Amino acid sequence: MISTGFILIGLAVLLVFYLIGSYNGFVILRNRIQEALSGIDVQLKRRADLIPNLVETVKGYAKHEKEVFENVTKARSSLMKADTLTEKADANNQLSGALKSLFAVAEAYPELKANTNFEDLQRQLEDTEDKVAYSRQFYNSNVLEFNSKVQLFPGNIVANMFGFKIAEFFAATEEERKKIDVKF
């Protein structure tokens, strides 16, 4: 029958369009995740760049707190070396912890706290920390969208066909994992 032939051809064309569309959709989302990831890297790098200056400034006032400096420097170098996402997340958390104790130590030195250079560095570090958090949030929301598409039917079939795998979330620190539900 000719008409069944036409219907079959029509269905095949529709299928091809669907495949092209959803393949391109996956590629766009994956690229967006890549871009979001490099956004995190920019902020992590900026954060690491601020550390040596900070350590130098604090050393000028608090020479004896060697352990604190070592921890910060160690955390910084492991952040610089980190390759995978998990390593980066861990090193970043480690650095946050080390910096917290550094600033706690600084509390005991009023002259240091009054130093404008220190004040400025502290402000910039806080700002970078916020930026790391926000760029991670943006990255994670993109990953969430991508992963849902990869796993939901019928997209999962296409994803399997072209080898799109679910992406990894950038883990947050414990205290940042606060639930929020939005309604209006």
Added chain:
Amino acid sequence: MTIYSQISSNKQKTFLIFALFITLFTGFFYLIGLYYGDGNSYLTLGIIISLITSVGSYYFSDSLVLFSVGAVPAEKEKHFNFYTAGENMSIAAGIPMPKLYVVNDESPNAFATGRNPQHAVVCATTGLLEIMDRAELEGVIAHELSHIKNYDMLVMTVVSVLVGTISLVADWIMRSMWWGRLDDRDDDRNGGRSPFLFILLIVALVIAPLTATLIQLAISRKREYLADADAALLTRRPIGLASALEKISAFPRGMKRATTATAHLFISNPFKKGRKGDWLVNLFSTHPPIEERIRVLREM
């Protein structure tokens, strides 16, 4: 309503606004022309003015609005918290960094403008920057960025400029006719009709409904709630915006340089009690009650 349907509805609205504006504005000029016995040249004039205004308001409305409130660009050193909060929110929203402006006014308020996320502008008063902490500033900026992302600002800014143009032209026509009435009192052309009544008629028939419709299209309470919810999602701290709104509503005085045409742009109505805006604007409250918005945010 999802964000995507919100975006396309806003784009349709903008188109509708331009169509409405061009049609009615031209018709208005034609009427004036008929009165003076030269319908066609006034018709042409009306078309030219309304086209120029429409195109101009699409491309330059943001600069016009910034100029009308007297805004200057923010600097990173001078406005550190504002600037970095702006950077943070654009990172979180994944849009280009908006241009940031500051208005010298002690009344805390903020608004956004710009036709799309690539041309976004967020403007805050110095009063706002003084009394807000970082979390509150981020809440306010996130609210404004959501308006830009949803293309609310396209509709709202375009309306600002068009309403501004209408009142300007209406003012001009009124004046010229008023003087014309004195000069042409015995002119046969008037045929004994009172030009003053004619003006009133035109105002009643064209200007008032046009302005009203434009403003009505520009304001939407749902839009404010949606932007608040978006801001909460972006900052993950609804309390920040809630306490910012509380501080804004607690401030007793309104803004110095807000006008009828720009009132609906602001995060909270720039006219406080005791200083009335235009009667036309007061007919339609431009903002949902701030207490209600705070309550919804606190419950998130």
